[in-house]
Amino acid sequence: MKALTIWSGALAGLTIIIVGGMMPSAILIPKLQTLPTVLTLNSSWQVPGLILCSIICGANSGFIAVVAYLTIGLFYLPIFHGGGSIGYLLTPDFGYLAGFIPASLTSGLLTQRLKRETLISLTVVAFAGVMAIHITGTINLLIGTIFNRWQISLGDLLISYTLLPLPTQLILCPCIALIAISIRRLLLIK
Numbered sequence: 001m002k003a004l005t006i007w008s009g010a011l012a013g014l015t016i017i018i019v020g021g022m023m024p025s026a027i028l029i030p031k032l033q034t035l036p037t038v039l040t041l042n043s044s045w046q047v048p049g050l051i052l053c054s055i056i057c058g059a060n061s062g063f064i065a066v067v068a069y070l071t072i073g074l075f076y077l078p079i080f081h082g083g084g085s086i087g088y089l090l091t092p093d094f095g096y097l098a099g100f101i102p103a104s105l106t107s108g109l110l111t112q113r114l115k116r117e118t119l120i121s122l123t124v125v126a127f128a129g130v131m132a133i134h135i136t137g138t139i140n141l142l143i144g145t146i147f148n149r150w151q152i153s154l155g156d157l158l159i160s161y162t163l164l165p166l167p168t169q170l171i172l173c174p175c176i177a178l179i180a181i182s183i184r185r186l187l188l189i190k
Helices: 002-020 046-057 059-075 086-090 093-098 100-113 119-146 154-163 165-171 173-186
Strands: 024-029 037-044
Touching (some): 002 046, 037 046, 046 059, 046 119, 059 086, 059 093, 059 100, 086 093, 093 119, 119 154, 119 165, 119 173
């Protein structure tokens, strides 16, 4: 029964990651006398979807979902932001995609260790998952720069791949926590 739960969570997580990659993120800015304004953010729901899967379904399901996502993108369908194929391994983007693996494990394992699931504790878990992605991606950029794999300077790569998307992904961490708490309570997950 536990294996079925892990695999169904992984399938749900894979779906969330793929669909989340197609959904732009936005926030509502309330106004007193008019309708709220929608502010589009510089990110999709892919990373939040991945972390949400790991928080709700656990580290095993999140890990399986990420491995399936990477396998599909590298060998079968162009589902990554810039396409896909085995050649994607040599792009600066791939380090951030590889960071999905430690992010799923970090988010899932930290959630299991929580004594109480609060908005703050799950926001910290989501933050840790986002940081795992960016640390892994930055390491890939450093290695690629050392071996002259990129035509772009390390500074420009860090701006494009970390400094621009990171604030948006951090803004979404409380949203991830709020959604995770709601779904975990609805599904009676403790």
